[in-house]
Amino acid sequence: MLYRVFKWLFYLTVKGYFRSIYIKGKENIPASGPVIFVANHNSAFMDPILLAVHINRPIYFLARGESFTSKLVSTIFGWLHMIPIYKPEITPDEVYKNKAIFQKCFDHLGRGKTIMIFPEGISETVRKLRPIKTGTARIALGAEEQHQFGLGVQIVPIGINYSNPHYFRSDVFVEVGSSIGLDQYREGYNADPVGAVLELTNLIKDRLEQLIVMVEDQSIDQLVKDIERLYRSTLREEMPEEHKASQDFYLSQEIVKAVVFNRQNRPKKSFKFERRIRQYFRALDKLKISDSKFRDPGSNNPSPWRIPYFIFGLPIFVYGFLVNILPYMTVGLLSRRVSVRADFIGSMKLAFGMFVFLIFYVLQVLIFATLTNWAWGIVFALSLYPGGLFAVNYLNQWYRFKAYLNYLRLKAKRKEPIGRLQRLRDELLNELDVGRHSYLESLD
Structure with missing residues (x-):
């Protein structure tokens, strides 16, 4: 009962907090049967709340064990579908409890329910996937072993991509990937459980990386954001059939790859471009105008309505x-x-x-x-x-x-400075076109 009440309240809160929420791939969520949802973890408990209010099935969450500070708190968390898990580096004296927790998860899946796991084991607002833990694979394969691999557990990867989760009226794009079945791991798990767990963990990692914008080198993160602001709207015109949120996500993935390629293969031009694009956006900030006014001067004009x-x-x-x-x-x-x-x-x-x-x-x-x-x-x-x-x-x-x-x-x-900025913007776009074509030619 408490879970349903909080789900409804948080649905309204989430809808009010974000300017736009777009979820792609909800058809990949099984309507019944045991499911383990795995997702990247950028924003503490905002991530589970965001997913829980948009997934029709009741979700049970693995949560940090040190948060279960008393019997009362544990009871309330239980009503909210939270299951404690204990980390050796944080609560070494309570790690022994994980054996019973794993069995609770096996039983839970055996009854056809769901579990939500954030396999990175830590929350951090960066656009990359940190090393993931083996717990998801161990729970999934352990549950199947207890049912002679006839349980039918599905692992559903989910990528969460925020424009900025800490800003009111920001945007979020969520993509639900295709589910991972476990039949293929039966023989391998019986012969080598550790090897099968590692193999499944690597597959989960690969699937999650496909669903998020990955910026491994944080030194290029600001450059990527600047290019997104300047160039994504131009590229978006080539993908008219896609929803804007999907377009921006896929284009961001390609922008990251192109930036990395050009840094490696055209380093001098890349660093020169980086200085000029920063100069452009600093000038915009000083004038208190947005790039969209140069891209589309007629936007937001006083239309009849x-x-x-x-x-x-x-x-x-x-x-x-x-x-x-x-x-x-x-x-x-x-x-x-x-x-x-x-x-x-x-x-x-x-x-x-x-x-x-x-x-x-x-x-x-x-x-x-x-x-x-x-x-x-x-x-x-x-x-x-x-x-x-x-x-x-x-x-x-x-x-x-x-x-x-x-x-x-x-x-x-101020016609002259506005004109200079417009010319600088055009030069930056031309340079981006050159860099993009250089990157695309490298793929052929």
């Missing part, structure tokens, strides 16, 4: 703003006051958001219903969340419109 939207939407915006501003500010204050690891920032905002907004909403509804009646209280309650979403969207549209007006002002007053 926009002015009526601002005029007639203003009362709704004011209402949504007033009833949501206090919880929003409270979440921001708490997020700044609480010191956490870098990978926990987004997760804490998400958790604070759910609880703080829920508390404020309940208090506001009680006060409003007391002053009016419960019928109006219900109507008021139903208006709070959509009112907040409308206010966020209204503000976003307004800031984009202001950015367009700022661009027009700068273009009129």
Whole structure:
């Protein structure tokens, strides 16, 4: 019961937190039978929450054992489908409990249920896959062994790709890969369990790497992000059949490969290009305009619908703003006051958001219903969340419109620097085309 309540609450919270969520490959999730979901781990407990609210089946999670600090906490975590696992480097005195935990997982899968595992064993906000542990393979193969490999466990890899999980109204692309069956490991596991576990672990690693943007060399990460901002929209035109989120993901994968290739084969030109693209974006930041204005100067112009939207939407915006501003500010204050690891920032905002907004909403509804009646209280309650979403969207549209007006002002007053930036942008795009063709020719 508690799991279902939290799933619904977090679904609303996640939907409000992210600007866009796109999930590809949900048809790869088995509708029934034992399943182990494996995913990369970028943002602490935001990752399991994001996946749990978008997967129709109840999910059980392997969680850090040191978090189960008391009998009460363990009971509550159990209601939330959390299963403790103990790491030798963190809780060496309790590692012996893992034998019983593994058996619990075997029994769990034997009843046709699911388990979510983050096999890297650590959360860190980087665009790469850290070395993964063998626990997933050991649990999957161990469960099959106890059922003479007739259980039918499926391992489903999932790649989570955030634009930035710690920013409110950011984007996320999730891709669910094809499932991994275990029949092929039966003979190998019976003959050499350790070898079979390592083989399956390597396969899981390979599958996960295909589902995420991999930037192994962190020194090129900023360059990749700059190229994404500048070049992805141009390349996107060649993939009109794909959803924008899918396009951006696949293009980012190719951009990383092209950057690595050009750094190795055209190092002088690559470093010169890197300096110039940084110069370009620093100039944009100084002028407080976005690259999209140079790419598409007419974007966000005052189209016929926009002015009526601002005029007639203003009362709704004011209402949504007033009833949501206090919880929003409270979440921001708490997020700044609480010191956490870098990978926990987004997760804490998400958790604070759910609880703080829920508390404020309940208090506001009680006060409003007391002053009016419960019928109006219900109507008021139903208006709070959509009112907040409308206010966020209204503000976003307004800031984009202001950015367009700022661009027009700068273009009129500072024609020469704007012209220089436009020429620099064109030169950068030409250089990117050269580098791209050089990379593509190397693949032939």
